[in-house]
Amino acid sequence: MGKSEIRTETARGARTPRKTSSATRPARRPAGAKTETPYHHGDLREALLQAAERVLERDGLSGLTLRAVAREAGVSHAAPTHHFGDLTGLLSELAAVGFRQFNAAMASACDTATTPLARALARPKAYVAYAQAHPGMYSIMFRTERLDYSRPSLNEAAEASFAGLANAIGMMRQEQISEDSLTLNQGAAIARAWSMVHGFTMLLLDGRLEDILGRLPEGTTAERLLEAMLTAPVTGKLPGP
Amino acid sequence: MGKSEIRTETARGARTPRKTSSATRPARRPAGAKTETPYHHGDLREALLQAAERVLERDGLSGLTLRAVAREAGVSHAAPTHHFGDLTGLLSELAAVGFRQFNAAMASACDTATTPLARALARPKAYVAYAQAHPGMYSIMFRTERLDYSRPSLNEAAEASFAGLANAIGMMRQEQISEDSLTLNQGAAIARAWSMVHGFTMLLLDGRLEDILGRLPEGTTAERLLEAMLTAPVTGKLPGP
DNA sequence: CCTTTTATCTTTACATCGTAAAGATGAGAT
DNA sequence: ATCTCATCTTTACGATGTAAAGATAAAAGG
Numbered sequence: 001m002g003k004s005e006i007r008t009e010t011a012r013g014a015r016t017p018r019k020t021s022s023a024t025r026p027a028r029r030p031a032g033a034k035t036e037t038p039y040h041h042g043d044l045r046e047a048l049l050q051a052a053e054r055v056l057e058r059d060g061l062s063g064l065t066l067r068a069v070a071r072e073a074g075v076s077h078a079a080p081t082h083h084f085g086d087l088t089g090l091l092s093e094l095a096a097v098g099f100r101q102f103n104a105a106m107a108s109a110c111d112t113a114t115t116p117l118a119r120a121l122a123r124p125k126a127y128v129a130y131a132q133a134h135p136g137m138y139s140i141m142f143r144t145e146r147l148d149y150s151r152p153s154l155n156e157a158a159e160a161s162f163a164g165l166a167n168a169i170g171m172m173r174q175e176q177i178s179e180d181s182l183t184l185n186q187g188a189a190i191a192r193a194w195s196m197v198h199g200f201t202m203l204l205l206d207g208r209l210e211d212i213l214g215r216l217p218e219g220t221t222a223e224r225l226l227e228a229m230l231t232a233p234v235t236g237k238l239p240g241p
Numbered sequence: 242m243g244k245s246e247i248r249t250e251t252a253r254g255a256r257t258p259r260k261t262s263s264a265t266r267p268a269r270r271p272a273g274a275k276t277e278t279p280y281h282h283g284d285l286r287e288a289l290l291q292a293a294e295r296v297l298e299r300d301g302l303s304g305l306t307l308r309a310v311a312r313e314a315g316v317s318h319a320a321p322t323h324h325f326g327d328l329t330g331l332l333s334e335l336a337a338v339g340f341r342q343f344n345a346a347m348a349s350a351c352d353t354a355t356t357p358l359a360r361a362l363a364r365p366k367a368y369v370a371y372a373q374a375h376p377g378m379y380s381i382m383f384r385t386e387r388l389d390y391s392r393p394s395l396n397e398a399a400e401a402s403f404a405g406l407a408n409a410i411g412m413m414r415q416e417q418i419s420e421d422s423l424t425l426n427q428g429a430a431i432a433r434a435w436s437m438v439h440g441f442t443m444l445l446l447d448g449r450l451e452d453i454l455g456r457l458p459e460g461t462t463a464e465r466l467l468e469a470m471l472t473a474p475v476t477g478k479l480p481g482p
Numbered sequence: 483c484c485t486t487t488t489a490t491c492t493t494t495a496c497a498t499c500g501t502a503a504a505g506a507t508g509a510g511a512t
Numbered sequence: 513a514t515c516t517c518a519t520c521t522t523t524a525c526g527a528t529g530t531a532a533a534g535a536t537a538a539a540a541g542g
Contacts (some may be wrong), residue, residue, distance in 0.1 A: 044519085061386065065499065076521045078501080083519095087500065142443075143384060145302065162452060182456040188469035191441065191453055195470065199440025200432065202383075211403060212432055215423040228429035229436065281490060281537055306528060317492045319530085324490095328529065 045083045047073050052094050056136035092148045098137035099157030105130045123168050124197045128226055131201045166190050286324040288314050293335050297377035333389045339378035340398035346371045364409050365438045372442045407431050
């Protein structure tokens, strides 16, 4: 759509751009680093993130390329570079957006729950529901290897997500979860809850649970299976536990 | 820069202009001998799979490209096409290899266990141990989107893996797990075990558990955390369960 | 034995991607 | 108004997946 000026670069001038002058890097960020204000074309940074999210949910993770995002935003293919550095930068910032959406969804779900049981199930259900509603975003957050957690925005958003989980577990155990120290049982409880819901989500998104769902009583949904997973009595020894 | 022997990927030095008879090549797969690859490789398909595994464990998932595999095997970059079709084909067959290794490791681990508790823990431990020992293979098996489960080899190997898990759960529950029908509780038990260990493994490989491990008593290993996850008593309401 | 066929491997070609670097543009500062 | 420089565009390059055509050797058929 739009203008598809796919000029295969045969160039007309053909002047060799290879300069022998050193031309060192153009000083990436002059220490001030307040590039928040939108300049002449509006807020391209934000536009690119929204375009990226659109491309991701439309074309999947494999379709999410720097050039596709630039195309979607209607700018040249090299425009994102200045705002995100490279693909890792864009993916990391997009993942941060995802984590914020994710955290908001979980918080909202916890608020609307009334009974203790509903409160306990609200969080994992919201977790899976977000992943199902935004599989691309979830993939970026948890499947991509190319994320840079040293980026403050991503680190912060992901940390908040983890804190919310730890906090929920603490509530359920009626314990205070310390900021910098955990007992083995506390750590195990957190890891168990996280592993279970994360693993379930990944398997579900990958279609790996179809095998199970197909063998269950007619019409059993993934949500129902999750609920049973979290509440059904454990028969036998282990696991789990 | 300049022209310093660009080393394009023509692996073979020059072309043998004409076969001057020389000697008839044994060419029947020297079984390990370094090959002066003849035009027709003995068993290129197998060689490519082994090359792929080497590349994967050496350079990670992002380094695993069709061309890199061909380079590693010493053939032209288009050679794999005839044996695997496309990249999906190669990845799928390699994942099948991984699943077979994986199944063998699990079976072996279960055999060596004696006590019921050890038997119950052997499987999840072997699961995580395989992933830690072969992170690349595990990534291919469970992280890649680009797998074609309609390929018989992959489908079979993955199916066997699932069957082994279901069987183990059935043992623990002292129930017969039917081939084509599951109760909700049975399905929940299988999904719980699989989700837990798979989620744990993914989080571990992604370094997402460092946060927890660092807060645990000095020197607590991932294996110890896993064990606690599977055996520690559950305090509080849920999850899980 | 010689020719033909066929499966296998190589070359060549092309679109796309990420990224680097130089050129163009326009907003804000001097 | 001119200058400066962040922003955006153009151009270029190497790498990748894939398709198609060419080359080669093993097998098949006379």
